[in-house]
Amino acid sequence: MAAPKKGRSASAQSKPGRSLALILIAIVGLTAGMFATGDTTPRLGIDLAGGTSITLRAETEPGQGSAINKTNMDTAVEIMNRRVNGLGVSEAEVQTEGSRNIIVNIPKGTDSKEARAQVGTTAKLYFRPVLSTEPSGQAATPTPSAGMSTAPGGKPTEKATDKGNPSASASPSDSTGPSASSTTQGRAASGALKADASPSASTPPSPSGDAAAGKLQQQYTKLDCTKEKVRADTGKGTKPSDTTLACGKNAQGQWQKYILGPAEVDGTDVKKAQAVFSTQTGAGWTVTMNFTGKGSDKFASITGKLAKNQSPQNQFAIVLDGEVVSDPYVRQALTGGSAEISGNFDQESAQSLANMLSYGALPLTFKEDSVSTVSPALGTDQLQAGLIAGAIGLALVVLYLVIYYRGLALIAVASLLVSAALTYVIMSLLGPAIGFALNLPAVCGAIVAIGITADSFIVYFERVRDEIREGRTLRPAVERAWPRARRTILVSDFVSFLAAAVLFVVTVGKVQGFAFTLGLTTLLDVVVVFLFTKPLLTILARGKFFGGGHSWSGLDPKRLGVQPPLRRTRRTSAPLETKEA
Template sequence: MAVILIAIVALTAGMFASGHTTPRLGIDLAGGTSFTLEAKNQPGKPNAINTDNMNTAVSIIERRVNGLGVSEAEVQTQGDKHIIVNIPKGTNAKQARQQVGTTAQLYFRPVTTTTSGEKTPDPSSTPSPSSSASGKGGDKGSDKGSDKGDKASGTPSASSSASASSSASPSTQGRALSEGLKADKTPSGSASPTPSKTPKADPSKGASDSASQQALAKQFANLDCTTKAGRAAAAEKAANAKPTDSVLACSEKGDAKFVLGPSEVEGTDVDDASAVFESQNGAGWIVQLDFNSKGSKKFAKTTGELNSKQSPQNRFAIVLDGAVVSDPEVTQGAITGGRATISGGFTQQSAENLANVLSYGALPLSFDIADETTVSAALGGEQLDAGLIAGAIGLALVVIYLVVYYRGLALVAMASLGVSAILTYTIMVLLGPGIGFALNLPAVCGAIVAIGITADSFIVYFERIRDEIREGRSLRPAVERGWPRARRTILVSDFVSFLAAAVLYIVTVGKVQGFAFTLGLTTLLDIAVVFLFTKPLMTILARRPFFGNGHPWSGLDPKRLGATPPLRRRRPAAPGPADTKEA
């Protein structure tokens, strides 16, 4: 019994220490935000909007939202090209909005040219895609500083800058613009990189190539990344371009624009991504990328080629949905081993956002947020009140039955129910900030059903004790002899309930999972309460005269139970003398 009491004190203290004293409520009880995503056709894919792609998108969006620490989120299709996403109150709606609509089309493209984000005043002075936007001296100075910092860390990496002359700074939109790309572990050997030619217009390839380069240079000069409209237009055009095409792109913050070559590595080559805090060398929050075997080879080959070039053409632009989220330099050979690290300027939220999007894969369709509304909890509140009233009535009926039929044993049952209720409540409160558990209406129903399951365990034990008393045993032996038989029955019953809850949780989605989770949790707590509280309490009460002597109001009166008097053997009479004595 001491164990269960210590657990109650610890959970209650943890609840108050965390600052959360009420359970986190689901969207049907507390309200929240609802997004309507509309799928749009992609160039070259007229039949992309179909049932399979929509179901895949629902699965990916649900994993992304849950990756933010949100449970009980509702993601479901509506019609042929709409997806409804309902997120409970208390979730960062802005962060969720960025996650649910991001297609996560990821490409690693070599940087051909980069300059500041504003529109170039004189198109004739715009550098061609084969030249650097800044002066040679500026590049040398910037590279020198970056190399010096990298050598101090002892890791093959380089800190990139959003422009040829700008320094590293975090993005206001939550992702780092200026980061370093490095191997997770120092390579054992440096492969000899094969220099590649700088992309430029070649007159021998015909007038069409020359015209294409001139058109690209003109578009680059006219691109204005400092405006939201300019960034959106560039991102949409880059996202819809083929991986083999050269594209124009803006940084997320808009302080830099790029001419990028054909994609060398795609997002499908990334096996996993995670946000990690690295205290060594003051790196702070970083994003670790793990490539599959195919991507590892391509990544090592490409980084080896970029290493032989001058800045900015030794940079690798990481392009997510047409925007450059990072443009790190490669300065110390090929990055081998299948793992790379993006570092520099990340906050915890920005690192987790990027890792979350990359981990769960790219959406098969592009989506626009067609509508965003706030969901009211008025209807859910009325249903909750009705459910709580029904639960109170059911609990009152159970208590009345226990008092009438079991009398004094009803106190044991009610004390056990109280302990179970305290454990359930405190654990649900702590699971809110812990794993994002949200209490919805089905979960409340699961808790109400658990009252009957818990009371059933007490009844099984009480009846076993009463059976032993009917057979003529006193209370103390009855408590100990009835426990093994009751224990076996309780375990079998609770195992069936827990198995049903586990299967229901696995095969269902959405709110029904809340019912299954609560039912499984309360079933486990029922076993803990019966073993660690009810049984020890009965052992203690059996030593008290009120219960031990079978008081009529104890519920264990042998006469009321029709107990059979214990059989007692009579002593045989002493044999008489064999010979008759005469007077």
């Protein structure tokens, strides 16, 4: 085993240029990508660039039992924070103020309109049975047969699988639906829950002489969902127990209008929803739902009832803020507490629906109380002070390296520049990619990373100098010191990265910016030391300045206290003096 290891080591020693070429190509490629996106500077957080501050006031609607208390406010903050921050690094801030207000700060440079829309989507999410539906402003179309999966020109087929019921199976009459397939949780109920292709109009059942139902039918006939103001007013003030009107878009982007029955399942009954790419059934992107204990019973009950009806009254509508976001139809009762919606989803649409199902059910209703613009003046002053402090600290580090390590300081400074270039380019790319915005704590994380990176260089340099003190020449010393230094560097960086990861998970807002930057720069430290610092020192060790131990190289054997080897010489024996008696 020793011989192959030695061979690989020798091969790596002889070709350090490959590592240098690799990291230079990476820098050039990332820089080209940065210019291609058009964002050549990192996005700044609200404390540095300013932005929009939204104040939301919690309210309770008549007929809803949710109270304005700390538990519900904290839940609302968590849900809103997930909505506006996505991966947690876009630096939008969500925090409570007082007992009934939530402040949302959206930094400049992000899509504030989209963020406001996400924050404003605070009404409860409900599952309501569909009583009637038709394209808004168009004549009714014939009702498709109950067994159809799609109709010409209809919306994409969706299905829900009852993953918890091993006995569920597809309806034999559905020849167009995909066949059932086995899963680890039982046999899938293929086609059990599908979106109605082209939902048709049908008059909802109403008691004779019911004036309220007649008035609702008249409003439904006149409803034009193509008008934004009409959509905004549709369903306002409706209680969960009321029959209501709603609007929603079909797969072709056309507006549909609905008459919906009382809510049968509340959004809070959805325990978890996520977008999943299905490879077993070939369904592509799907949305899986898991219900709570009570939600499972409610969902099984309503799907059992809807499965007995004809289309479109075998559909249920998933309604958020009065808008129908999905309207699958049911062919059999779904029990077991979980279901799956599938169809012609792409990743974005599947994730959007899963996000609405997971976080669309806030325990309270919120209304915008005020919207204001935040000035970046204070943050700019603090940033300048922080940059000055960072520059002073960097200058002191470089001065120390020059005094103590002399020529080796050139390698350390070059490595710091490469690390800084990678950090800058990656932060610029992360802005448009995941919404990362640089705030003051994130700047502090980058400054702290200077010390972490310099520490890695010092560990390696000291290992090399120790080898020289033991009497080895520079080239063998560089290679023999690397395994020991590498182990120490990896352990040290792992501890720093672990601390950053834990801090990122357990905190929110600005502190996450510090943790994210610290973790990113720690990873880049490993990349720079392995692909730049060590190969560069290997190449320079072959030159006369470093390899010959010049007094200013930082590797001078005399300066390091190496004693020259003692030479053995033959002693001449002195003549013996004769002694007199």
